[in-house]
């Protein structure tokens with residue numbers, strides 16, 4: 001069986017960036033987030049797997065791979081390569097240059113983009129680049145982060161990103177005001193025929209009566225999508241004396257009320273408005289939501305503004321509505337196809353005002369977006385959990401900091417548990433039991449579950465697991481991971497009292513790890529910030545989870561610690577921790593020995609040869 005290593009470490013490179021808080025260092029080492037694939041791998045030898053992972057099967061197709069030694073101490077990690085595929089504000093590019101090798105290559109063909117991503121750790125785009133499944137496939141796992149320098153992420157295949165473990169982050173706030181201002185600019189200029197009148201006068205005409213406009217004051221504006229941009233448009237429209245209503249099934253009514261905006265149903269909004277301004281995202285639910293049927297419900301002579309996404313409108317239906325006069329005018333910044341065809345009847349329609357997707361295009365917004373996305377991408381490459389992650393859970397920094405040692409514990413328990421499984425049936429059913437004094441709602445276990453998944457899958461497959469794809473990969477590999485919470489009476493100051501990982505329906509390479517219920521069962525706790533193994537099968541032990549571990553099951557009798565300690569000492573293997581757990585005195589015991597170095601095969605065989613030892617296993621943490 002082929003052996004490969006998937007050891008990856010995270011390290012801030014050439015950092016002028018804020019240093020990680022000490023508590024987070026452990027998370028970075030064991031990060032679930034896009035890990036720096038440019039960290040060289042360490043090949044392991046067959047002896048590494050002695051009586052451990054060799055016997056473990058997840059699925060028949062999986063390759064055996066194990067973690068190599070921690071490489072945090074490596075001095076010279078290569079810099080991450082960051083491909084900027086669309087024009088990005090200078091401040092953002094400069095920030096990225098401080099952090100990695102930046103390749104600004106604009107207007108790439110799909111083929112060139114695919115070639116470049118195969119050599120890039122991060123890709124930054126705006127709305128003009130389609131980040132398709134083929135792009136993720138072509139990246140062959142190298143691409144760890146896609147940064148969308150803006151809000152809309154409809155140009156990225158999020159499902160494919162998730163499947164490939166690639167984090168997608170966006171810059172959701174820096175262009176809000178610019179987009180809202182553009183919406184208001186289109187609203188006002190459309191109402192007063194500014195663009196048409198400008199073209200007319202430049203064509204040598206003076207058509208004052210043709211371009212009589214309509215007033216805004218007292219008119220009803222329906223804002224479709226009361227999010228960041230919609231809210232800012234509402235604020236400005238109120239200032240213009242408009243009556244503002246909004247439809248947004250997910251917006252809180254009190255936020256709208258505070259601005260004097262009434263939230264109404266879709267039909268109510270479109271049937272009562274004089275102006276309709278679109279501010280919802282393009283999703284399967286909003287695609288072509290403005291169509292023949294919905295146009296027919298609108299007030300005759302309504303005026304439409306779209307600075308959201310072209311795809312929310314059926315453009316052919318809009319042309320029909322304009323021709324029939326149901327829609328008096330439309331002002332559009334976004335289109336189904338960008339750029340739209342020159343022959344498009346919509347673009348050429350005399351009652352339509354168009355701009356080439358300029359909503360976010362102010363100097364201020366572009367600088368802001370560039371900085372926002374550069375920080376998000378660099379943070380993600382450093383292994384920080386992102387506040388603007390689009391396809392991974394966002395975790396508040398304080399939660400992350402608190403969970404840091406438990407995250408390390410979770411991965412180590414997963415790693416240990418899977419090494420204890422054997423028999424070729426494959427690991428399928430895993431149960432995790434969290435004992436905690438906290439209320440159910442006060443413990444976010446997503447990170448812990450993802451880390452356990454990572455610990456289980458990575459030693460026995462070539463899959464790269466992170467927070468983005470943990471659940472997906474587990475499902476793909478047929479792993480069923482169930483979670484259970486037990487409330488215990490201990491201090492709620494600590495998020496978790498203990499974590500137990502059980503693997504059922506498999507044989508074990510170490511019978512002592514099988515609990516009375518028949519499942520492989522190990523349990524751990526965090527003590528003084530350090531993860532400890534506290535239970536193996538039905539045996540209580542206490543050994544810190546650092547380095548490697550030897551578990552021996554033996555007849556409980558004096559002198560065992562000395563005998564094994566001597567064998568290890570003779571081979572210059574340093575024992576870091578030792579603990580003995582017994583079920584019945586003088587009958588059965590388990591000895592858990594933490595070792596800094598990996599004993600060679602002969603040493604392990606000598607331990608196995610000690611007469612009272614019934615079985616032993618060497619486990620890499």
Ligand SMILES: NC(=O)c1ccc[n+]([C@@H]2O[C@H](COP(=O)([O-])OP(=O)(O)OC[C@H]3O[C@@H](n4cnc5c(N)ncnc54)[C@H](O)[C@@H]3O)[C@@H](O)[C@H]2O)c1
Pocket residue numbers: 151152153172175176179224225226227228229230247248249250251279280281282285286307308309333334357358359360361
């Ligand atoms: N033209 C531009 O350059 C430009 C600039 C910025 C944003 N945008 C686009 O504007 C849109 C809004 O951006 P944002 O930053 O306000 O996003 P946002 O996520 O803050 O707001 C979107 C709102 O739409 C609501 N929504 C979702 N489905 C809906 C539905 N079916 N009906 C009504 N409302 C629905 C959501 O609840 C949310 O409140 C996005 O499509 C974004 O891509 C365009």
Ligand SMILES: O=C(O)[C@H](O)COP(=O)(O)O
Pocket residue numbers: 126127128149150151152153175357359360361
């Ligand atoms: O979604 C957005 O942020 C806007 O549509 C801006 O897109 P752009 O970055 O291509 O200008």
